[in-house]
Amino acid sequence: MDRLAGRAGGRAEWRGPEYECVPSGSHEWDISGTGAFNIADVARRAPGPGRHIPAARKGLVIVTLSKQFDAAYPPTAAPPGCTVVAGYIGGSEALNVWTPAEWQRFKHLYQVPIWVPDTSGDPKAEASAACAASKALGWGPYLSSRRLLVFDLEMAEVPAWYAAVAAEVSAQGYIAAAYGSLSTVLANKAAVVWSADWDGDYTLDDGQSIEATQYAPDVAWQDTQVDYSAVSDWWVTHSGVGARLG
Numbered sequence: 444m445d446r447l448a449g450r451a452g453g454r455a456e457w458r459g460p461e462y463e464c465v466p467s468g469s470h471e472w473d474i475s476g477t478g479a480f481n482i483a484d485v486a487r488r489a490p491g492p493g494r495h496i497p498a499a500r501k502g503l504v505i506v507t508l509s510k511q512f513d514a515a516y517p518p519t520a521a522p523p524g525c526t527v528v529a530g531y532i533g534g535s536e537a538l539n540v541w542t543p544a545e546w547q548r549f550k551h552l553y554q555v556p557i558w559v560p561d562t563s564g565d566p567k568a569e570a571s572a573a574c575a576a577s578k579a580l581g582w583g584p585y586l587s588s589r590r591l592l593v594f595d596l597e598m599a600e601v602p603a604w605y606a607a608v609a610a611e612v613s614a615q616g617y618i619a620a621a622y623g624s625l626s627t628v629l630a631n632k633a634a635v636v637w638s639a640d641w642d643g644d645y646t647l648d649d650g651q652s653i654e655a656t657q658y659a660p661d662v663a664w665q666d667t668q669v670d671y672s673a674v675s676d677w678w679v680t681h682s683g684v685g686a687r688l689g
Contacts, residue, residue, distance in 0.1 A: 508645065509679050511655065511672040513557070517545045518665040527553040527674055527682055529593065532576045534559035534569070536595075546580065546687035553682035556582060557622070559595040566604050569594075570611035570619075577617060580687045584616025591681045593637060596623040600630040609633065618681055620654070637672065645673045654678040 511527035515538045521528060528549045530541040537559040546554065558573035573592055574584065582590045592612055594605070609619035621633035625640040625648055637655040638648045648656045655674040662669050 507676050508673045511674045512669045514667055514669045515539050516667045517541055518667050521549055521552060522664050522669055527679060529555040529557055532556040532558060532580060535561045543687050550685055553679050553684050555591055555593060555682050557593045557595050562599045562601045562604055566607035567611045570608045574612060574615040574617055582683045588680050589618045590683050591620050592617045593620045593622050596621050598624055598627050600627050602632045605631045605633060647673055
């Protein structure tokens with residue numbers, strides 16, 4: 444899908460073959476060969492699906508976003524508008540681990556597994572256990588678009604520990620992502636980040652590695668509570684889809 448991505452003061456481009464955009468001022472973008480336009484004009488002149496720009500990274504990037512929910516205890520059905528779901532597959536710190544039957548409720552959605560580790564433990568062992576749990580539920584390793592595996596770090600700042608986890612996850616055919624509070628998670632120097640910034644804004648937080656932002660926690664839905672996140676199209680591409688295995 445073509446989309447506009449870029450950073451203030453830097454180069455932006457359509458993720459497609461036709462357009463290259465360079466910022467020319469605080470409110471204007473210069474599309475090579477066509478002159479300067481404000482951001483609304485850029486949207487109108489964008490090719491294909493890029494004409495529709497539903498949300499933006501805060502102050503930096505225009506991207507196509509999708510709505511994701513997660514919950515400790517899954518609801519019976521997905522909340523309206525959600526095309527991605529994240530749920531818990533294990534870890535010694537997990538409050539609740541979803542069953543295969545609970546994953547099956549959302550077989551029509553993109554699915555993201557979450558592992559809640561003990562960051563005082565052996566990182567290679569944590570990574571191996573998380574990869575095994577993902578594989579057992581049907582997220583295959585070494586796919587052409589490798590599947591995400593989220594490590595819920597909450598407020599932990601453990602860059603060396605996380606680097607060892609991410610390396611082992613990669614060696615076993617998955618992509619590691621770090622979830623945590625925006626105030627701490629970037630300290631872990633993860634290549635892929637899911638930030639928590641509960642300001643209610645359906646946008647991605649600033650940061651090159653941030654591909655998902657949890658913006659609304661503990662929202663009542665059916666007989667449980669869910670959290671909402673805005674996620675990038677890259678995040679969706681690396682999420683599993685379909686029924687989980689028993």
